[in-house]
Amino acid sequence: MYRLIKNGQILIDGQLQKRDIAIDTTGQITAIASTITTVPTDPQVVYDAQGHFVSAGLIDGHVHFREPGFTAKETLKTGSAAAAHGGFTSVIAMPNLKPVPDNLPAFKSLVTRNQLETRVHTYQLAPITNDLTEPTIIDMPAFKTAGAVGFTNDGHGVQTAQTMYVAMQAAAQINLPIVAHVEDESLVNGGVIHDGQAAKKLGVPGIASVSESAQVARDIELARATGVHYHICHISTKETVALVRRAKQDGLNITCEVTPHHLLLDDSAITSDKPMYKMNPPLRSLADRQALWAGLMDGTIDIIATDHAPHTIKEKQQSLLKAPFGIVGSETAFSLLYTHLVAHGPFSLAQLTSWLTTKPAKVYNFPHAGRLAVGQPADLAVFDLTDTTTLNTATFLSKGHNTPFIGEAVQGGTLLTLVAGQIAYQKE
Known part of the structure; x- marks a missing residue:
């Protein structure tokens, strides 16, 4: 479980702005700020988003x-x-x-x-x-x-x-x-x-x-x-x-x-x-x-x-x-x-x-989904909007490979997905 997402870019009033996101042990967002200086002592619980887009x-x-x-x-x-x-x-x-x-x-x-x-x-x-x-x-x-x-x-x-x-x-x-x-x-x-x-x-x-x-x-x-x-x-x-x-x-x-x-x-x-x-x-x-x-x-x-x-x-x-x-x-x-x-x-x-x-x-009237906000569950995803990759079934986690988009060059690949603060997916 990550406790801190550093150096991410989140959407504020339609514009990407640099923010850190703190997460408590229950998987809830406790702070969103330009810089969060109080960091855990264990570096394994800090994820450096390196300027990538952090979305709900x-x-x-x-x-x-x-x-x-x-x-x-x-x-x-x-x-x-x-x-x-x-x-x-x-x-x-x-x-x-x-x-x-x-x-x-x-x-x-x-x-x-x-x-x-x-x-x-x-x-x-x-x-x-x-x-x-x-x-x-x-x-x-x-x-x-x-x-x-x-x-x-x-x-x-x-x-x-x-x-x-x-x-x-x-x-x-x-x-x-x-x-x-x-x-x-x-x-x-x-x-x-x-x-x-x-x-x-x-x-x-x-x-x-x-x-x-x-x-x-x-x-x-x-x-x-x-x-x-x-x-x-x-x-x-x-x-x-x-x-x-x-x-x-x-x-x-x-x-x-x-x-x-x-x-x-x-x-x-x-x-x-x-x-x-x-x-x-x-x-x-x-x-x-x-x-x-x-x-x-x-x-x-x-x-x-x-x-x-x-x-x-x-x-x-x-x-x-x-x-x-x-x-x-x-x-x-x-x-x-x-x-x-x-x-x-x-x-x-x-x-x-x-x-x-x-x-x-x-x-669907889900009050605790779809928003990055203090007090909300740390359900979030980090996307790389700049690097271009090719869609390839070798990377699929689904059993199904039935799509005509295989081989297409795309931007916006997923780097990290957290569900209630827990890692659901992380790119190697």
């Missing part, structure tokens, strides 16, 4: 740790190690597992394992309905008491309006969000990538944008009727951005997230049968990607979340038609986003860190 620990609002049920893809141990490697100190885990934790004993067991077996703060979403696909809604108050921070059928859109309506009513009563994977399955038609030029060129079935936006439009009206906090996962279309923008203008309690891959790629990147580019929702058109950037800029989109979805190498070596949907992102998100959005893009470091720290803390 990042918060990932959407990860898949795959355990139980899919441990060949990822485990609680490897998934949380990957998160820490990426500078994340808090994550929100999805419940599309095997078996689905749709009963209280299974859910309580998962919450306990999250606390005991992960390197980061792992918060758990509960299912909306039994088995993620059945119409029976779980006992939401009981699951909240057991530790649920919200409810989602991630991987499956809630197909019936009545089911979603009743679920929203129940969630509103206990002040927890419905976290929606928006996908009308009757409009997917076996698609594997966006229904655009790439799909036509490759001769593969496409997924129409309306499969997302139609369900968003339905859910917005249900949220209007129920007053629930409605959070939309991984939005991908310009139509969704427009719908959310109007709903926010109407004063509805609606938030949403976008992934790094939807910000940085569009379907023009899919020039051949490349399953590393297969994810759900799919990479959309350039116009959609531009709308996502605009949505970030004007506040329509609240946060960036990775949708870290690991698969085995064998699974992702199949064709676009057969490979599973999904891309890993925990270990690459900050460096990719900093490189493309800040170092070579229109956004500021303060904007980027807010989408990854303070704003997700606000969306």
Whole structure:
């Protein structure tokens, strides 16, 4: 456990300024100052940040740790190690597992394992309905008491309006969000990538944008009727951005997230049968990607979340038609986003860190996350914003290597991640 972070640069009023950070034995920040002269006698508990950027620990609002049920893809141990490697100190885990934790004993067991077996703060979403696909809604108050921070059928859109309506009513009563994977399955038609030029060129079935936006439009009206906090996962279309923008203008309690891959790629990147580019929702058109950037800029989109979805190498070596949907992102998100959005893009470091720290803390009502402040837990990450490295699966701590960004030169690599003052990751 480090007791003092020396010579770091932290953001103050949007500007990087040199600060030292003192941490007590409980893992709480006790002082932040230009210079802290009272230092421990043991030099091993002092970390010299050498002028690198010290951020509040990042918060990932959407990860898949795959355990139980899919441990060949990822485990609680490897998934949380990957998160820490990426500078994340808090994550929100999805419940599309095997078996689905749709009963209280299974859910309580998962919450306990999250606390005991992960390197980061792992918060758990509960299912909306039994088995993620059945119409029976779980006992939401009981699951909240057991530790649920919200409810989602991630991987499956809630197909019936009545089911979603009743679920929203129940969630509103206990002040927890419905976290929606928006996908009308009757409009997917076996698609594997966006229904655009790439799909036509490759001769593969496409997924129409309306499969997302139609369900968003339905859910917005249900949220209007129920007053629930409605959070939309991984939005991908310009139509969704427009719908959310109007709903926010109407004063509805609606938030949403976008992934790094939807910000940085569009379907023009899919020039051949490349399953590393297969994810759900799919990479959309350039116009959609531009709308996502605009949505970030004007506040329509609240946060960036990775949708870290690991698969085995064998699974992702199949064709676009057969490979599973999904891309890993925990270990690459900050460096990719900093490189493309800040170092070579229109956004500021303060904007980027807010989408990854303070704003997700606000969306999920986490009062003790996302801020560097005296009295807060010492959840922090140190990033090297100057050195350029190449993304390489040899350095991955995740079991999943399924990303098209391998080989890309990036800045913003993680040097150190502390969770409650304890080392969760440190670069050798």
